[in-house]
Amino acid sequence: MPATAAPLHIRTDPHSGRKYHASARLPKGTDLLGPCTPYSYTIWKRFRNEVCAECWRYDGGRRSFLTRRDDEGLEREVPTEETRSQGHRSNISAGLWFCDNKCQNKWIAREGVEAVDLLRQLESARQKKPKPKPKSNAGGEEAVAEITQGVVEQAWDAVKAKEGSPKEIRRWRDLQLEDYEADMARYVLLALHRYHREQCNRHRNSPQPCEDGPGSSEAPAIQNSSTTACGTNGDYERSEWQTFASLQSNEMQLLKVCPEILEHQTRIYQLLKARFGSRIKAGSTTSSSRSSSVPAPTPNGAQPPTDNARAREDTRSGGRDGAESATDADASGCVGPALADLVTIDNVRTILGVDPGNSFGIWEMPVMDESECLGFAVYPRASFFNHHCAPNVQKEREGRILRFLTTCGVEAGEELCISYGHVESMDLQTRRQELLEGWYFECRCSRCMAEAAGYSRT
Ligand SMILES: [Zn+2]
């Protein structure tokens, strides 16, 4: 069923943002969105060598089913001096493992082969050994002050004030990221890279010539959701990035509960800015990787995506054969903005702000109490489902595809809500505590409100 015939519509509530409602009476088992694929994701370092980067298969920690790594087995051009400096040379892994060449080809067809190099570059900034946490100075336990919007803006303004300085950029290039930071940076980098591919595609498919070249004053404007300069497909065809970036930011909710994350976030940005977002010549930059040839892999039996949505999405973000289009996009001159232009504070904060509350945990399947959480992923369209402690929609994962099915008959106009995961059997107090810790807010769904009213009466 095409997504346009979706049995649901988005209604905007001034207080709680956009949510899905049933557009008609729906029987139990209605597939609401069709297959959804993530915009970006991360697999935590701890599981990276045990999980297929494409289908997210996990076998309780066994890894014998993983037979391919990174771009292993793909024919790529012999590294030039330039690409060598970007990570080909080193034995640094991009941190990707695959079941087989099918999974590998699917991943590369969608993300682009240059994503492998980007991840390698990023991995070279991951600190080798976790540094022991410095003991807080005797007597001087530095309590993190209560965080306000003002404090957050100040921190980012301080970063912004320094980013024009080549000296700072050089310092930022040498930052060594902790595992949490590097894992989050992967999520941000894959999102930016995907956004970049969308832009390239748009420009390439543009019916009218698009004059704005890289670095022109046009480029930064594209980060806003208004429209693109060219290649616009009308209202329905919002770019994936626009949908992604329009998700509610939960930056403040997260930082209020975990103030120490602010510093991680600015460090992530600094590293990304220095390594991928700076045109200041310092060995390797993304702008140079753009002009250098990005060799195409030989897709050994690459399977074109089978389902419609996947194919649609691929067309939007890189063509069915993304490997080929990646080459087009970068080597044959994407006239859109360079990836470097997209590494901005605004974009990075948007991507980081979307994660809490909008991302879905990648759980070991079948999901049980003791299942491991292997990472997280953001599915833009799926994020318009509200959560509820008595949900009427159930999500099912197959590989990286999520589907959303009604669990009962739903009346026209009724809100469609998904589960938080595991809290339904808990009592109100435990549930709220759990949600505050995991989701950074107090649930006010109708069940919680009714139960709270019930409690306050007794
Ligand atoms: Zn796989």
Ligand SMILES: [Zn+2]
């Ligand atoms: Zn609730």
